Amino acid sequence: MDVDLIWKNFIDCLSQREGIDSAHWRKVAGIPFLYVSVSDAAQGSLHYEIKRCAGKAMRGKRLHAETVSVRVSGNDHVFRHRFYVPQEKMFCCGNLCPDCIRFR
Template identity: 35%
Template sequence: MNLDEIWKIFFQHLHTSSHILQYEQKNFAGIPFLYIDADMNTTKKEIDEAILASSIRAASHQKVTWRTSFVRNDGSRYVYQHRFIVPLQKMFCCGNNCTDCVRYERT
């Protein structure tokens, strides 16, 4: 399974959360950020639990892990840095002109 399918499963499960009204993923410098709009009565802990449950569902039966870091919130809008990590896959350019350099990947 590729990483795009894992993200798709993650977002499908995140969409079912009753606390999350809307979400959006943006990439800055190759790092994915989640922008989550929640209802006013939702706590950060409930958002964290929804992200955790969705990550567990997306990564089950796969050889991936994930890392989530809270960045900030503004009222009911929460921003997280969230990425799925595939073992033994290059994630940055080392500058050695490797044939499998991430600069040459097609998106």
């Protein structure tokens, strides 16, 4: 699974949304940041559009997305956004855990 391809699909989807002027991402100190410029009309629906495009980019893969707002300056928004694989138990430890792999 290539995370760069997922990021490309995510940014392409986000850039095509109405009200979003530009979108790009950059890694700083190993942490991916999402930079989005929006028009005044799209301020309220930005979080929804980010979730929607992240869902489209992750479709068919075992990934989750996390988005945290970092800074807003006028119409420019900065988010800490990451795609990650959830940590799940892959074996039975024998302690009768409620989330045991045997119960799937």
